[in-house]
Amino acid sequence: xxxxxxxxxxxxxxxxxxxxxxxxxxxxxxxxxxxxxxxxxxxxxxxxxxxxxxxxxxxxxxxxxxxxxxxxxxxxxxxxxxxxxxxxxxxxxxxxxxxxxxxxxxxxxxxxxx
Amino acid sequence: xxxxxxxxxxxxxxxxxxxxxxxxxxxxxxxxxxxxxxxxxxxxxxxxxxxxxxxxxxxxxxxxxxxxxxxxxxxxxxxxxxxxxxxxxxxxxxxxxxxxxxxxxxxxxxxxxx
Numbered sequence: 165x166x167x168x169x170x171x172x173x174x175x176x177x178x179x180x181x182x183x184x185x186x187x188x189x190x191x192x193x194x195x196x197x198x199x200x201x202x203x204x205x206x207x208x209x210x211x212x213x214x215x216x217x218x219x220x221x222x223x224x225x226x227x228x229x230x231x232x233x234x235x236x237x238x239x240x241x242x243x244x245x246x247x248x249x250x251x252x253x254x255x256x257x258x259x260x261x262x263x264x265x266x267x268x269x270x271x272x273x274x275x276x277x278x
Numbered sequence: 279x280x281x282x283x284x285x286x287x288x289x290x291x292x293x294x295x296x297x298x299x300x301x302x303x304x305x306x307x308x309x310x311x312x313x314x315x316x317x318x319x320x321x322x323x324x325x326x327x328x329x330x331x332x333x334x335x336x337x338x339x340x341x342x343x344x345x346x347x348x349x350x351x352x353x354x355x356x357x358x359x360x361x362x363x364x365x366x367x368x369x370x371x372x373x374x375x376x377x378x379x380x381x382x383x384x385x386x387x388x389x390x391x392x
Contacts, residue, residue: 173318207282207368207383208321254320267337268313268320 167191168257170269178277183227183242185272187255190236196258197238199229200268203251211253214238225249250276281305284369284384291359291391299354299387301369307382309372310352311336312344314365315386321368327352328375359391 171186189195196215200208212223219231225248229240238255255269285300303310311326323336327346341363343355352371356363366388370381 205385207385208370208381209383210380213380266323268322270318270320 167259167267168255168269170253170255170272172272173270174273174275176275176277177245179247180244183240183245183249183274185240185253185255185274187229187238187240187269188236189238189255189257191257191259194231194233197229197231198256198258199223199227199238199240200254200256201225201251202254202271208254211240245274245276247276247278250274282369282371282382282384284367284387286387287385288388289390291356291389293359293361293391295359297356297359299356299367299369299389301352301354301384302350303352303369303371303382304350305371305373305382306349307371307373308349309375310346311370311381312342312352312354313368313370314338314363315368316365324354324367356389361391363389364391365389 168189198213199211201211202208211227212221214221214231222228227242229238231238252271252273254271258266282303308329312324313321315321322338324342325344327333330346330349333344333346346352366386368386369384372381
């Protein structure tokens, strides 16, 4: 069973438009949730994470994500896309909150159109 | 600069050859792990280690060996390379087990098995 699902393997937005990248998880208990970004030929960088507390999490580069338990979602948003946002984005979950059950989604490639 | 260093960056192997992918970190991180990244499949955990002398299997361990003789190094060995092992390999480390500390990723090793 897929632990984390990213809807849309490719997303294109115009520069200045809203960015919305979708992530849903399957877990009986609220997991820890993460978004990572990967620029071409580089490793992954942590954008933001949710563990406990406030469900709206702000990350680097103007990105934020909201944990919605009722929807089992953790969608990533940015109000205004910039050309430098073009990259691959991965949602990840830690189902056991221990690091032993840490799974990545299949990734969403974001293209920003000038 | 502190971080996770992976070598080599690129490698071509013939089927049946063996090789070792190197991973070193200088952040005194206890937790280290190896992932492989394949198109449409995200990142999958191969092996991980919670400290020197301790290793365990991840999601896709077959065909790979690891050891952790020091805190700094976590090499990944391919015993007899197969075309199915063509992939991009990432090493990641964390201060402790448990992803609340956040992973630091290396820049990857692109392996082709012919």
